[in-house]
Amino acid sequence: MKAVNITFQFQDGQPAQTHVAAEGESVLDVALNNGIQLQHNCGGVCGCSTCHVYVLQGEDELPEISDKEEDFIDRAVNPRINSRLGCQCVVQASTQDLVILIPPQEFLGH
Template identity: 75%
Template sequence: MQPSTIIFQFQDGQPPQTHVAASGESVLDVALNNGIQLQHNCGGVCGCSTCHIYVDKGMDDLPEISDKEEDFIDRAISPRINSRLACQCVLPNEQLEVVVTIPPQHFLGH
């Protein structure tokens, strides 16, 4: 089975980055394992909205959004219809290409 790929796009002007993702890894895991700065104040347990991303491709292949995740997305800065929390976007056991955009992050002095 071929691994999935995640293409990270950045709204702050950085060039896109493509990284391999293993089954069971979240978008947050892949970002952090590849040196991409993505806030995760709660430690990646769906307890805040700091790892908010936009899923531009592959949304239907990711786990369905939970009520808890939806509540936190409502608190995120500039939520959109394709908003997700990176910690909750866990890749299934199949070859996918997922494209995400990381919005400008607002550091809250932690």
């Protein structure tokens, strides 16, 4: 299995952290497994918008965004063109290193 580095940057000023992800793991999985606060009200099944992140590098290497994910991103706080749900950003064999920006997590999500 291929390992991928995911660098997490934070809008709240925390120092960046880099962690290794294995094929099949999501950005949400890697964040939670490494003590990074990333809300996930639905449990990571693409049923809400709380694990919303910005993909700063490597977006083309992730699975294509689904209509369902796009609908939930529209409900997220401050969605952008590079917005994704962490639960849907799954590392694949072709995935290169990723840089993920985590927005502030002090909110009640949808």
